[in-house]
Amino acid sequence: MAGEAVLENYVGGAWVRAVAPDALDVPDPSTGARIARVPRSGATDVDAAVAAARAAFPAWRDVPVAERARRVLALRERLESHSTELVASVVRENGKTVEEARGSVRRGIEAVEFAAAAPTTMQGAFLEDVSAGVDTTLLRQPLGVVAGITPFNFPVMIPLWMAPLALVCGNAFVLKPSERVPLSAAFLARLIAEAGFPPGTFNLVHGDAAAVDALLTHPGVDAVSFVGSAPTARHVYATAAAHGKRVQALSGAKNHLIVMPDADLERSVPAILSSAFGQSGERCLAGSVVLAVDPVGDRLVERLAAAVRALRVGPAADGATAVGPVIRPEHQARVLRWIEEGEAGGAEVAARGAAPAPGDGFYVAPVLFDRVRPEMAIAQEEIFGPVLAVVRVPSLEEALRVANRSRFGNAAAIFTKDGKAAREFAHRIEAGMVGVNVGVPAPAAYFPFVGWKGSFYGDLHATGRDAVEFYTRKKVVTTRWF
Numbered sequence: 304m305a306g307e308a309v310l311e312n313y314v315g316g317a318w319v320r321a322v323a324p325d326a327l328d329v330p331d332p333s334t335g336a337r338i339a340r341v342p343r344s345g346a347t348d349v350d351a352a353v354a355a356a357r358a359a360f361p362a363w364r365d366v367p368v369a370e371r372a373r374r375v376l377a378l379r380e381r382l383e384s385h386s387t388e389l390v391a392s393v394v395r396e397n398g399k400t401v402e403e404a405r406g407s408v409r410r411g412i413e414a415v416e417f418a419a420a421a422p423t424t425m426q427g428a429f430l431e432d433v434s435a436g437v438d439t440t441l442l443r444q445p446l447g448v449v450a451g452i453t454p455f456n457f458p459v460m461i462p463l464w465m466a467p468l469a470l471v472c473g474n475a476f477v478l479k480p481s482e483r484v485p486l487s488a489a490f491l492a493r494l495i496a497e498a499g500f501p502p503g504t505f506n507l508v509h510g511d512a513a514a515v516d517a518l519l520t521h522p523g524v525d526a527v528s529f530v531g532s533a534p535t536a537r538h539v540y541a542t543a544a545a546h547g548k549r550v551q552a553l554s555g556a557k558n559h560l561i562v563m564p565d566a567d568l569e570r571s572v573p574a575i576l577s578s579a580f581g582q583s584g585e586r587c588l589a590g591s592v593v594l595a596v597d598p599v600g601d602r603l604v605e606r607l608a609a610a611v612r613a614l615r616v617g618p619a620a621d622g623a624t625a626v627g628p629v630i631r632p633e634h635q636a637r638v639l640r641w642i643e644e645g646e647a648g649g650a651e652v653a654a655r656g657a658a659p660a661p662g663d664g665f666y667v668a669p670v671l672f673d674r675v676r677p678e679m680a681i682a683q684e685e686i687f688g689p690v691l692a693v694v695r696v697p698s699l700e701e702a703l704r705v706a707n708r709s710r711f712g713n714a715a716a717i718f719t720k721d722g723k724a725a726r727e728f729a730h731r732i733e734a735g736m737v738g739v740n741v742g743v744p745a746p747a748a749y750f751p752f753v754g755w756k757g758s759f760y761g762d763l764h765a766t767g768r769d770a771v772e773f774y775t776r777k778k779v780v781t782t783r784w785f
């Protein structure tokens with residue numbers, strides 16, 4: 304039967320069967336058909352990967368940084384030459400459209416390009432004569448073994464935020480990808496090995512919570528990079544920190560898009576639509592609440608409603624599809640419950656798109672809610688589906704008040720022609736990634752990915768110089784020559 308084979312872990316330079324006997328089915332969200340089985344690795348499997356990483360670390364950290372960066376450049380070439388297959392893998396196991404998958408792979412490659420700059424970004428500092436005849440040197444050195452734990456929604460990009468940079472900084476790495484999208488991670492492992500990273504420097508352990516918990520508590524793991532939902536992020540942050548590890552935990556979101564009365568709706572509506580419904584709303588930067596500042600509401604909702612009705616929902620690989628499936632039937636059921644809850648709570652359904660007949664794929668018809676009250680759960684909780692809530696507000700002041708009450712603070716955007724309003728918004732909004740007439744303000748990989756409030760737990764963010772700091776520790780050497 305198709306997809307019957309259980310995937311293998313990649314440990315110490317070899318593909319190995321997990322010791323843990325259980326496995327989970329991996330369906331194609333567009334069809335429901337099983338495409339693989341993923342092992343639920345346990346503590347023994349994790350221990351083997353961490354031991355391989357620990358063993359590889361001492362020699363790897365002594366490989367000159369320029370040589371390590373050359374392996375990263377070799378990886379970049381492989382990612383480019385296999386990008387069509389990587390995109391196809393993301394489309395198949397995640398359910399993103401081809402265009403979305405292509406964009407996400409491109410963003411992953413961008414992170415690899417940033418990693419290749421390590422001979423510059425790892426540089427330290429030197430000060431002569433801090434006292435008579437005494438000099439001080441600041442060095443950046445690797446931590447040891449870094450574990451990366453990744454979510455389902457960016458099967459290639461988020462592992463590429465982590466592994467190449469951690470490796471080029473001289474660490475060994477253990478990736479625990481989402482059990483819902485394990486195939487792209489296995490593909491990446493192959494390309495990383497081909498790029499010449501020595502056995503044990505990069506390891507892949509498939510699995511779910513048990514594998515994560517084994518990594519969080521393992522004495523051989525020095526740092527944990529995590530991206531996922533809010534409850535898991537809190538658990539990862541608290542558990543790994545309690546076990547003495549450096550942690551960065553990127554968490555959930557509820558992103559607000561403010562539309563001012565002077566906004567250019569011709570161009571703003573497509574940007575809002577793509578922010579809210581692109582990737583079926585399964586993006587941590589998805590706009591999910593529009594704050595329509597009076598009197599733009601009627602005009603805006605009318606245009607958004609027409610656009611939502613026209614969205615084509617269907618299989619991810621179909622070029623005509625605008626909104627693919629969501630990741631799993633349980634998630635589909637959860638999103639549908641949120642929609643019911645919105646209706647029951649008195650929000651108006653301003654538009655509902657059409658979804659393919661229920662059956663095989665995990666589709667949700669997009670929904671636009673109007674006249675949502677800010678205190679309603681659909682305006683507060685992360686739905687992670689194709690649902691957009693419009694809240695009408697009298698002023699920018701009130702829009703900021705509503706947005707800033709959120710317990711999350713990942714992204715926010717304003718649509719306006721008014722520079723003063725945009726500046727006021729950028730200055731006062733309590734979110735880390737801010738768009739001005741940009742619906743998905745995702746920073747390029749040479750800037751940090753800066754969630755605020757409940758969207759991030761830790762100090763040093765993913766990507767950019769923050770990530771170089773995260774994957775290295777500083778050493779200060781004071782020297783005097785007699």
Ligand code: NAD
Pocket residue numbers: 452453454455456479480481482510511512513515516530531532533535536538553554555556586587685687713752754758
């Ligand atoms: P998730 O929390 O279900 O899973 C993330 C990882 O944690 C997976 O590898 C999974 O195996 C593991 N995990 C799940 N439950 C666990 C548990 N109880 N104990 C230990 N480990 C566990 O997240 P997801 O559904 O895969 O991803 C979607 C979420 O990720 C959304 O909330 C989204 O906002 C968030 N996300 C955030 C960012 C960001 O930059 N802030 C980026 C992408 C996704």
